[in-house]
Amino acid sequence: MIMHPAIKLRHLRVFLDIAARGSLTAAARAQGISQPALSRTLAELEALLQVALFRRERRRLVLTEAGALLRTHAAAALQMLETGVAALHPVEGTDRLRVGILPTAATRLFPRVALRFREIHPQVTLAVETGPHCHLIRLLHEGGIDLMIGRMPAAADMAGLRFDHLYEDQIALVSRAGHPLRGQPVRDVLATCPVILPPQDALIRRAVEDYLQARNLAGLRPAFETAALAVGRGILAASDALWFISQGVVGDELDRGALMQWPTDAGFLTGAVGLTRRQAGPGHPMLDLLAQLAIEGTGP
Structure with missing residues (x-):
C-alpha cells in the first residue's frame, strides 16, 4: 500500500505527540493548538490509514498494535528528515556535545550509541552528565546539556521541550x-x-x-x-x-x-523512554545524528 498523498507532516507530528504524552490535552498544549483541532487531525490520519491508532484506558490514550508499528517508523522518518534539513546549515567548530543520561538508559542503550557515534565523529567529545531527573531537566532548560535520554518528563516540565519516543x-x-x-x-x-x-x-x-x-x-x-x-x-x-x-x-x-x-x-x-531536547534554536547535525543512532539502537 502506497502512503496516502493527503497524509502531511502535521498528521505525523500530532500522532507522535499524542503517543508520547498519552493525552490529547497535553499534546494540544505541546503543539500550541486547541484540543478540538488536534482531535480532528488525529481523526483525519486514522481515516486516511483506515486503522485505529489509539484505544482509551482509564484516562490515557494507549497505542493499538497498528499505532505502535506506525510510531516506530514515523519517528525514524521524521528524525531522518530533520537531520537532513539541519545538515544543510551545519554548525561550525562543534567539538563537544553535552548529554544528560538517566539511569534507565545508562547501562545498555547509551554505551552502544556513544561508541557508534565515536566511530563516526572521533573528533567530538561526548560530555555525559548523570543524575536525577530534576537535575537533568533543569540543565536542559538552562542550556547546560543539549539532549537528555531517559523517561519522558512530566507534562509540567515539557514547556519549550520536545520528546521523541524510543521504546517502552x-x-x-x-x-x-x-x-x-x-x-x-x-x-x-x-x-x-x-x-x-x-x-x-x-x-x-x-x-x-x-x-x-x-x-x-x-x-x-x-x-x-x-x-x-x-x-x-x-x-x-x-x-x-x-x-x-x-x-x-x-x-x-x-x-x-x-x-x-x-x-x-x-x-x-x-513508561516511555526517549530523547528530550529544546524546541527552540537552530538545527545541530551532530546532535541529530546522536538522536538517530539512539533510534537505530532500539530497533530489532
Missing part, C-alpha cells in the same frame, strides 16, 4: 538470584522483606506507589530509596531485599542471572 521500559521488581521466598505470592514477600523504592523525585515513583496501593500496601515503608545500580545491586546481593527499578537499569544483571525478576502482573508499570 518496564518497571521491574527484582531481588538476588536464589531468593529464599521465590515462588511465594509477591504481595506476601513485599510485606515480609525489606523493599527498595525509587527516590521520591524519580519519574517512576508514582507508578510504583499506585501498584502498592492497589495491593493494599500503601503504608509500606521502604528500607532504602535509590535508583543507583551499584547501591541497589550491593544491597540485594547481601540481603533478601526486593527493588522496584527500571528494567533498563538492571537488564544486564538479569541476563547474567545475578538478579531475578518477580512477576508483578501490572501492565501500567511501563
Whole structure:
C-alpha cells in the first residue's frame, strides 16, 4: 500500500505527540493548538490509514498494535528528515556535545550509541552528565546539556521541550538470584522483606506507589530509596531485599542471572523512554545524528 498523498507532516507530528504524552490535552498544549483541532487531525490520519491508532484506558490514550508499528517508523522518518534539513546549515567548530543520561538508559542503550557515534565523529567529545531527573531537566532548560535520554518528563516540565519516543521500559521488581521466598505470592514477600523504592523525585515513583496501593500496601515503608545500580545491586546481593527499578537499569544483571525478576502482573508499570531536547534554536547535525543512532539502537 502506497502512503496516502493527503497524509502531511502535521498528521505525523500530532500522532507522535499524542503517543508520547498519552493525552490529547497535553499534546494540544505541546503543539500550541486547541484540543478540538488536534482531535480532528488525529481523526483525519486514522481515516486516511483506515486503522485505529489509539484505544482509551482509564484516562490515557494507549497505542493499538497498528499505532505502535506506525510510531516506530514515523519517528525514524521524521528524525531522518530533520537531520537532513539541519545538515544543510551545519554548525561550525562543534567539538563537544553535552548529554544528560538517566539511569534507565545508562547501562545498555547509551554505551552502544556513544561508541557508534565515536566511530563516526572521533573528533567530538561526548560530555555525559548523570543524575536525577530534576537535575537533568533543569540543565536542559538552562542550556547546560543539549539532549537528555531517559523517561519522558512530566507534562509540567515539557514547556519549550520536545520528546521523541524510543521504546517502552518496564518497571521491574527484582531481588538476588536464589531468593529464599521465590515462588511465594509477591504481595506476601513485599510485606515480609525489606523493599527498595525509587527516590521520591524519580519519574517512576508514582507508578510504583499506585501498584502498592492497589495491593493494599500503601503504608509500606521502604528500607532504602535509590535508583543507583551499584547501591541497589550491593544491597540485594547481601540481603533478601526486593527493588522496584527500571528494567533498563538492571537488564544486564538479569541476563547474567545475578538478579531475578518477580512477576508483578501490572501492565501500567511501563513508561516511555526517549530523547528530550529544546524546541527552540537552530538545527545541530551532530546532535541529530546522536538522536538517530539512539533510534537505530532500539530497533530489532
